[in-house]
Amino acid sequence: MSNTAFLDKHVPSVHVPDAFVLKEPLGKGKYAEVFKVQRKSDQKFFALKQIGKSKLLLDSDFDFRQLAHEIIISKHLEHPGCVKCHEVFQDNTNVYLLLELVDGGDLLSIIKDRRDDLTESAIIHISTQILETLKYLHHDQGIAHRDLKPENLLCTGGDLEQVQVKFTDFGYAKFFARMEDISPSLVNKLQSPGLLSRTTSGLASPGGVPQSPSVVLNTPKGTMRYLAPEIIQHYIKHGQKPRYTTRPEIQKVDIYAIGVVVYMMLCGSFPYKGETGVQINDSMQKKKKLCFRAGVSKAAKNFCRSLTSKNPAERPLAIQALKYEWLTPPTPSGSPFIRTGERTFEDALEELELELEELEDLRQLDSDEDRDLAEEAHVADGGADADGVEVIPRRALPTGLQLNVPKRNHKGKKPRKPTA
CATH class of the missing domain: 1.10.510.10 (Transferase(Phosphotransferase) domain 1)
Incomplete structure (x- = not known):
């Protein structure tokens, strides 16, 4: 079966501008972009996932069965905790998944x-x-x-x-x-693009290799x-x-x-x-x-x-x-980042371990400039990691829970003892 045979057989063609009004971009990934759209027929809003065929064809690591898998699973799932896939269609350049619009972000x-x-x-x-x-x-x-x-x-x-x-x-x-635990209708859908094959032992991986x-x-x-x-x-x-x-x-x-x-x-x-x-x-x-x-x-x-x-x-x-x-209830309340009561000795030890880890990271940096930048980002202001997730600023341990820890200078090294 060719790369696009599943799409040709199971995914209808639609001229998207005739059916939808593009509103705004919502996100972008390696193969796909997601847009907020409005359907012209009933004025309802959706998220439209646009997957570029050329990107898939040019990527030697991509298997079109993976796309078939996503389409079948997305259409199959019916649960309030899963984004609903309403329709799947294509044109000459893209495959589209018309998805439920979730308005609160990720x-x-x-x-x-x-x-x-x-x-x-x-x-x-x-x-x-x-x-x-x-x-x-x-x-x-x-x-x-x-x-x-x-x-x-x-x-x-x-x-x-x-x-x-x-x-x-x-x-x-x-x-x-x-295999026996999957509904017959779903098995038929999965077999069509070669995602499953019937074996006496159960499921098979793509390509028909039996699995026990x-x-x-x-x-x-x-x-x-x-x-x-x-x-x-x-x-x-x-x-x-x-x-x-x-x-x-x-x-x-x-x-x-x-x-x-x-x-x-x-x-x-x-x-x-x-x-x-x-x-x-x-x-x-x-x-x-x-x-x-x-x-x-x-x-x-x-x-x-x-x-x-x-x-x-x-x-x-x-x-x-x-x-x-x-x-299970009763559930605690209040911010996980600021305790309303006193912190325990265990809290202090764990905060200390985190602080020592950060100091060790600073010590291992190659240049003074990198140390200063990292110290400013990760210790003083909280900063952000490589994926943009902010790191919570370090807070001083409360009086009575201070432990004797060797102080380090701004380069992350222990200060030398003065010589006579």
Whole structure:
């Protein structure tokens, strides 16, 4: 089957300017752009995802079955936590997905711009919704998203304790359910573009390679900072080579990503340093446990550490995570960044560990100029990391919790003792 055979057979042609009025751009990715549009026939507003065919054809790493996968999954899903796909059509240059318009922006913009509104009770509300949707995908549909991050979690506007969170961008999504657990109509849709083939043992990967009922052939996909440790380590050693994984394990890759998202909501930064797989893996190996900003409740810390455990066997499934103490009432109130009462000794130690990590980062920078810039951005003013997520400014430890720590000069080095 040719690259575009699925599109030619299943996706109708539409002259977009005849049917829609373009209003404004909403976002842009590697292959696609998203616009707010108004349908002329009924004046309703939608988000129109425009995927350039030429970009896909020129990219040797892109498999058109991936696009077929996204189209079929997007059309198939029916859940309030998933952005609804109303129509799919094409013209000579683009493929279009007509999507539900979600007017509150993505979760990353909320983390950056509405930090004061992001109370722990609001984070509990958002986290519960995310896990309910993940439960639907994993347990009801047998689908792993594989690219969960704040940019792919859209929110309705208004009070963050009432907001509706919706998953979007199913370009990397993968079925991991057994063949007998998928509805016959969906199996037929997936077989048409060669995404599945019937075997006695269960699902098959693209190309018809059989998979057993207990394992799934999984290619590393996603955004590096949200990838689980086992995926990063496989990627470092083997690149994009597929790996066999159990069905619970593929679910727990999504769970890890949600743990990173929750940490970002609680602390305003990523849990580990680095941008490349090697850098992030090194940071993971150095840290014995995640540290949090002062004011984060113990239940929230336990929840987040469980979801981001380095051992996938220790991570809960979505249905198990929903039963954790932190997600059940009564919920704590107030900002996760400023505790209304006194901080505990544990808070002080964790803040100290974070501060020492930042000082160590400064010490390792190559030039005095880089040190000064980094110190100004990350210590004095909070600054922002490489992805634009603001880092919460460091606050002094309260009197009585100060610990004896060797002071460092502005270059991140311990001061020398005076000589006689």
